[in-house]
Amino acid sequence: MPTTTTECDLLVIGTGAAGLTAAITAAKSGLEVLIVEGEAEYGGTTATSAGVIWIPCNHHSLKLSVTADKPDNMEEVRRYLAHEVSDWGNQSRLDAFLTAGPEMVRFLERETEVKFNAMEYPDYHADAPGGHTMRSLIAVTYQASKLGPALPQLRSQLPQTLFLGLAIGSTLEMKAFMNAGRSFKSLGIVLRKLAGHFRDLLIYRRSKHLVRGCALIGRLMRSVLDLGIPCWLSSPATGLIVSDGRVTGVHVQTGEGPVEIHAARGVVLACGGYARDEARRLATYPYHAAGAFHASTTSLGNRGDGVRMGEQAGGAFDVKVSQVGIWMPVSVIPDRKGPNGVWPHLVDRQKPGFIAVTSNGKRFTNESASYHEFVPDLVRACEAGKETYCWLIGDSRAVRHWGIGVVRPWPVPSRRHLRSGYLKRADSLAELAHICSIDRGGLAATVTRFNRFAGTGVDEDFGRGSLIYDRYQGDDEVSPNPCLGKLEKGPFFAVKVLAGEIGTYAGLTTDEHSRVLAANGSPVPGLYAAGNDQASVFGGAYPGAGATIGPGMVFAYLAGRHAAASSSQADD
Numbered sequence: 001m002p003t004t005t006t007e008c009d010l011l012v013i014g015t016g017a018a019g020l021t022a023a024i025t026a027a028k029s030g031l032e033v034l035i036v037e038g039e040a041e042y043g044g045t046t047a048t049s050a051g052v053i054w055i056p057c058n059h060h061s062l063k064l065s066v067t068a069d070k071p072d073n074m075e076e077v078r079r080y081l082a083h084e085v086s087d088w089g090n091q092s093r094l095d096a097f098l099t100a101g102p103e104m105v106r107f108l109e110r111e112t113e114v115k116f117n118a119m120e121y122p123d124y125h126a127d128a129p130g131g132h133t134m135r136s137l138i139a140v141t142y143q144a145s146k147l148g149p150a151l152p153q154l155r156s157q158l159p160q161t162l163f164l165g166l167a168i169g170s171t172l173e174m175k176a177f178m179n180a181g182r183s184f185k186s187l188g189i190v191l192r193k194l195a196g197h198f199r200d201l202l203i204y205r206r207s208k209h210l211v212r213g214c215a216l217i218g219r220l221m222r223s224v225l226d227l228g229i230p231c232w233l234s235s236p237a238t239g240l241i242v243s244d245g246r247v248t249g250v251h252v253q254t255g256e257g258p259v260e261i262h263a264a265r266g267v268v269l270a271c272g273g274y275a276r277d278e279a280r281r282l283a284t285y286p287y288h289a290a291g292a293f294h295a296s297t298t299s300l301g302n303r304g305d306g307v308r309m310g311e312q313a314g315g316a317f318d319v320k321v322s323q324v325g326i327w328m329p330v331s332v333i334p335d336r337k338g339p340n341g342v343w344p345h346l347v348d349r350q351k352p353g354f355i356a357v358t359s360n361g362k363r364f365t366n367e368s369a370s371y372h373e374f375v376p377d378l379v380r381a382c383e384a385g386k387e388t389y390c391w392l393i394g395d396s397r398a399v400r401h402w403g404i405g406v407v408r409p410w411p412v413p414s415r416r417h418l419r420s421g422y423l424k425r426a427d428s429l430a431e432l433a434h435i436c437s438i439d440r441g442g443l444a445a446t447v448t449r450f451n452r453f454a455g456t457g458v459d460e461d462f463g464r465g466s467l468i469y470d471r472y473q474g475d476d477e478v479s480p481n482p483c484l485g486k487l488e489k490g491p492f493f494a495v496k497v498l499a500g501e502i503g504t505y506a507g508l509t510t511d512e513h514s515r516v517l518a519a520n521g522s523p524v525p526g527l528y529a530a531g532n533d534q535a536s537v538f539g540g541a542y543p544g545a546g547a548t549i550g551p552g553m554v555f556a557y558l559a560g561r562h563a564a565a566s567s568s569q570a571d572d
């Protein structure tokens with residue numbers, strides 16, 4: 001088919017939170033913007049996420065912190081980031097993030113459909129100097145019908161995280177679902193929620209409300225539509241057009257054939273990083289390269305195209321981060337493919353009555369620590385072996401109450417997970433050890449020791465439950481330590497947990513305006529990167545809930561503003 005040509009001021013590649021934010025910011029500044037998306041649906045991994053963003057000192061969080069009599073301020077944030085980022089970061093990018101973050105939240109709320117709520121969610125090291133508990137925001141639930149004809153193309157949340165097709169919208173709702181088997185109040189909330197959901201399915205054939213990542217993308221997309229920004233789906237960018245060293249456009253493959261899009265102010269790469277680029281993953285994830293299994297929960301569209309195109313145009317790929325991935329302990333659900341077959345262990349492992357052990361039967365970490373810490377500890381613990389995995393083990397009380405992995409709490413039946421081999425069950429710990437090929441003596445000794453810790457409330461080995469973040473993830477009805485509970489009541493259950501990730505942290509080198517930089521530090525004219533296409537501003541650290549989408553949106557906002565302020569000729 002012959003190549004056609006079209007023009008715009010700024011071309012944005014990708015429809016995650018980063019791409020849509022860049023497009024909106026630039027359009028609001030008067031640029032003619034065009035968005036291309038490789039998949040048939042928009043929203044990327046962002047749509048499947050929890051939709052939380054970490055933006056310290058935004059106006060909602062500051063207000064909440066004052067009301068709670070724990071006022072936050074930038075000085076404290078800087079102290080905290082100095083602790084978290086250490087020598088890995090770049091000060092001018094960190095400064096840009098801190099200044100532009102609160103600005104971006106106000107801009108989006110003032111000018112678009114995007115609205116946030118403050119959350120009380122501890123920083124992942126809230127006990128560290130400058131740590132706090134109110135720096136994260138979540139997109140306000142959105143009415144699905146507001147997207148009109150664009151609704152069916154919105155990527156939905158990961159099906160395994162839904163309950164009978166219903167997305168859990170808030171931490172309170174999550175608690176109600178977990179407690180439904182033991183509290184009439186929680187059961188009432190769940191039944192009301194489900195009744196509303198089934199009514200919506202009957203009338204609208206889907207949930208009437210978008211929550212979490214879908215609410216964020218839904219609100220951003222409504223704003224894109226209101227601004228009249230064209231968004232081409234099923235149109236992957238295949239290469240950049242570079243003339244005289246300047247990026248001036250993109251080659252795109254569409255259903256109607258190849259199109260050359262010329263973009264006078266340049267191009268924003270927002271392709272979501274390289275989690276689905278096996279070659280680059282193997283080159284950068286050492287345990288994976290050594291043969292260990294790895295599973296990703298990211299969108300299949302995150303093939304690393306942005307990083308590859310950026311490099312081809314002269315940009316540098318930065319692996320000088322403390323962690324190259326945004327790690328997540330995962331389990332693999334048999335017979336389900338891609339991200340739909342990967343369960344992110346975000347809720348169960350922190351709860352009382354669960355421990356994680358390697359094949360020697362020993363614990364290796366604080367199970368209640370953040371996912372970004374759990375996986376590096378698992379990798380270290382398995383260094384000597386061929387495989388990288390552990391077993392998450394819970395007794396009947398814990399599994400009944402919290403579920404385990406994709407297995408839901410009582411009274412939802414677990415038989416099919418036993419049949420598929422996902423869930424292991426045994427009447428005694430010794431039998432469970434046999435089924436899972438865990439050292440029997442090792443497991444017995446670990447559980448005896450751990451049960452003693454649960455009694456005293458002090459985990460002498462890993463300090464589990466001693467930190468604010470741990471306790472937030474625990475069960476506040478359990479004392480003396482909300483994260484520790486004895487494993488004593490059979491049957492016992494286990495799920496195999498592996499190393500996985502929810503995105504990549506290594507990426508293109510960029511500056512404080514999100515311009516892609518060459519290895520010598522000079523900007524590649526006309527080229528920006530945002531979201532997971534740029535290397536982590538935190539140098540690989542994960543300071544708090546929303547530490548990827550937050551900076552992703554902030555640097556997209558900065559890219560949009562810079563492109564609008566630049567001229568098409570300038571060497572900027």
Ligand SMILES: Cc1cc2nc3c(=O)[nH]c(=O)nc-3n(C[C@H](O)[C@H](O)[C@H](O)COP(=O)(O)OP(=O)(O)OC[C@H]3O[C@@H](n4cnc5c(N)ncnc54)[C@H](O)[C@@H]3O)c2cc1C
Pocket residue numbers: 013014015016017018019036037038039042043044045046047048049050051052053054158235236237238270271272273297298299300301302303304305306326344502503504530531532533545546547548549550552
């Ligand atoms: C279950 C889960 C929960 C999470 N919760 C959170 C959370 O609460 N907070 C947080 O900060 N992070 C969270 N994350 C991580 C977060 O979702 C991602 O890091 C983030 O969404 C990445 O955003 P992005 O805009 O860079 O990319 P994406 O949202 O993945 O968007 C990239 C888009 O670019 C498209 N694309 C790729 N290549 C091309 C091409 N060649 N041409 C055109 N289009 C292309 C892709 O198809 C995709 O649609 C979570 C992840 C998961 C899986």
